[in-house]
Amino acid sequence: SGQLTMGPKVAEFEAGLVEACEVEHAVVVSSGTAALHLAVLAVGIGPGHEVIVPAYTFPATANVVALTGARPVLVDIDPETMNVRPEAVADAVTERTRAVLVVHLFGRPARWEEIETAVPEGVELLEDAAGALGARRKGRACGGLGRLGCLSFHPRKIVTTGEGGAVTTNDEGLAESVKSTRHHGWRNADMPAPGLNYRLSDMLCAVGITQLRRLEALLEARERLAAAYGERLAGHVQVPSPDEGDRHGWQAFVVQLDRRDEALQALRDAGIEAQIGT
Numbered sequence: 001s002g003q004l005t006m007g008p009k010v011a012e013f014e015a016g017l018v019e020a021c022e023v024e025h026a027v028v029v030s031s032g033t034a035a036l037h038l039a040v041l042a043v044g045i046g047p048g049h050e051v052i053v054p055a056y057t058f059p060a061t062a063n064v065v066a067l068t069g070a071r072p073v074l075v076d077i078d079p080e081t082m083n084v085r086p087e088a089v090a091d092a093v094t095e096r097t098r099a100v101l102v103v104h105l106f107g108r109p110a111r112w113e114e115i116e117t118a119v120p121e122g123v124e125l126l127e128d129a130a131g132a133l134g135a136r137r138k139g140r141a142c143g144g145l146g147r148l149g150c151l152s153f154h155p156r157k158i159v160t161t162g163e164g165g166a167v168t169t170n171d172e173g174l175a176e177s178v179k180s181t182r183h184h185g186w187r188n189a190d191m192p193a194p195g196l197n198y199r200l201s202d203m204l205c206a207v208g209i210t211q212l213r214r215l216e217a218l219l220e221a222r223e224r225l226a227a228a229y230g231e232r233l234a235g236h237v238q239v240p241s242p243d244e245g246d247r248h249g250w251q252a253f254v255v256q257l258d259r260r261d262e263a264l265q266a267l268r269d270a271g272i273e274a275q276i277g278t
């Protein structure tokens with residue numbers, strides 16, 4: 001097309017993500033961290049606000065909150081699901097709570113509807129679905145559950161563009177706000193608010209489009225591997241699994257061990273790639 005950024009591949013990748021996440025709008029950005037940053041800015045998070053964040057997640061989830069001047073309030077996770085416990089979220093709510101950043105850690109869907117009922121009306125539920133593209137909670141697509149959803153296309157995720165991310169939403173006004181802040185704050189020929197450059201190039205979108213077409217095959221390959229690990233590890237460690245009826249994205253297969261370093265070495269000696277989970 002001759003267009004290297006903000007061209008037709010951006011729109012095409014966004015259309016694919018709209019379908020995959022079953023939402024009205026998707027806005028591609030330069031990373032999952034950029035997506036999270038734009039999401040908290042779009043709902044007006046700032047100084048004096050509190051945002052509830054899992055104590056165990058990738059650090060970007062809390063970093064973007066701190067960058068706005070708001071306070072990330074860390075709540076414990078359930079060691080079995082590795083996602084926040086809805087009761088812990090309820091206990092952490094104060095009159096300053098503006099949002100909860102719910103993470104589907106390692107691609108395992110969080111207990112969304114329980115978190116929804118754990119917070120008062122007016123508290124926004126934002127979704128860090130960085131590793132959960134294709135995962136489903138009670139039949140609903142992860143990345144399409146929150147007022148805004150955030151995806152990552154880092155090489156460790158399910159679909160990768162090398163670096164990249166996206167914000168999803170059903171709210172047209174929020175989608176317009178995210179698009180504007182992604183692009184310096186431009187709205188048509190005007191710049192009513194300051195913005196950033198969080199765009200994703202057409203070249204990277206082209207890489208994402210072809211992968212997204214294979215999303216089902218990518219997920220099935222991960223499911224086969226997870227089942228094989230599960231079969232071999234059962235009886236030795238607690239094997240991860242999604243809640244009944246959910247679909248796990250299997251961004252990572254994470255187990256907890258006492259003799260971690262020995263196990264890591266033994267796996268590596270056998271040619272099986274493994275690392276300390278973060």
Ligand SMILES: *Cc1c(COP(=O)(O)O)cnc(C)c1O
Binds near residue numbers: 032034060128152164
């Ligand atoms: C990977 C990840 C991020 C950050 O995404 P980047 O694209 O690396 O910026 C944020 N949150 C979670 C849960 C992640 O897994």
